[in-house]
Amino acid sequence: MLILRPSLLFVFLLTFGTFFEVAAQDAAPDVSIQGYRIGPGDEITGKVLGEPQFDFVSTVDEDGRISVPFVDDPVTARCLTERELRTEVNKLLSRYLRNPQTNIRVTQRNSRPPVSIYGEVKQQGQVPLTRRAYLLELITYAGGPTDKSGGSIQVFRTRPQVCPGEVTETWADSGVAVPSKTYSLNNMRQGVEGSNPEILPGDVIIVQKASPVYITGEVLRPGEFSIPEGGLPLMQAIAMASGLTREAKSKRINIYRRKEGSVEPEVIEVDYNAIKNGEEKEVLLQPNDIVDVGKAKKSFMDVLYEAAIGIPNRVPLPVLRPF
Incomplete structure (x- = not known):
């Protein structure tokens, strides 16, 4: 019984693993010629066993025919397989040879563009x-x-x-x-x-x-987004933009939509909260829609709070000190 050492086993697996990987890659749609039907432009090579004077190389003409030595009339090859053409050529050569054995190959397949x-x-x-x-x-x-x-x-x-x-x-x-x-x-x-x-x-x-839609304004990641097959609901589109910011005016989101025959877009107002709560129907976006999420107005207390905690780009309130 043959026992492979671990190192040899590794080399064996690596070598044959590569072989099978290459074999799998070669199994593309262009490797099999079984059943291939001949067409104009194909090159046909014929060899007759023991009779080299009957060998030939012929290109299928526009009428689908080839020339065979000692056969007066062109031979129809169009739409025949190699096996079918071999049978036809053997039949014609039997006038000159006893039991001819012909090998037919399509050596250049030019009738089928990629x-x-x-x-x-x-x-x-x-x-x-x-x-x-x-x-x-x-x-x-x-x-x-x-x-x-x-x-x-x-x-x-x-x-x-x-x-x-x-x-x-x-x-x-x-x-x-x-x-x-x-x-x-x-x-x-x-x-x-x-x-x-x-x-x-x-x-x-x-x-x-995919057709695009554009989301701008108070979302965390504004930009262009693709509409998948089946459509893109507004809720999903906003999720793709990573959601709304804290300052988003969620009760009134504007969708700007191209209007056929007009330079002015149609404006659709949507209540995001109502859709989220199931109170209104979801809105299906159309190609090239622009979703604009506005900024909500802040109350006086919100402004004081942001100033107090020092939100970036805000001017903090001065610190009051005792006299």
């Missing part, structure tokens, strides 16, 4: 496809959405299918040069039917950035 993934994903770039792949898989392969993602994903279909029936979903002709569809990341994760489409080579995927 899928492009842009927008709010952690790793933008291009992914070559040689097997069926779906939208959620490719978003995950790109590192997933960033924190600024709004959960809306747009897919542009830049070219028609190479082979009819490659995907079951049909895109109606909308009259635009590059048709597109929008999908919900939440729906995909929940497995909603039709929310995770098959992606074709050449498709462009754009993960949309």
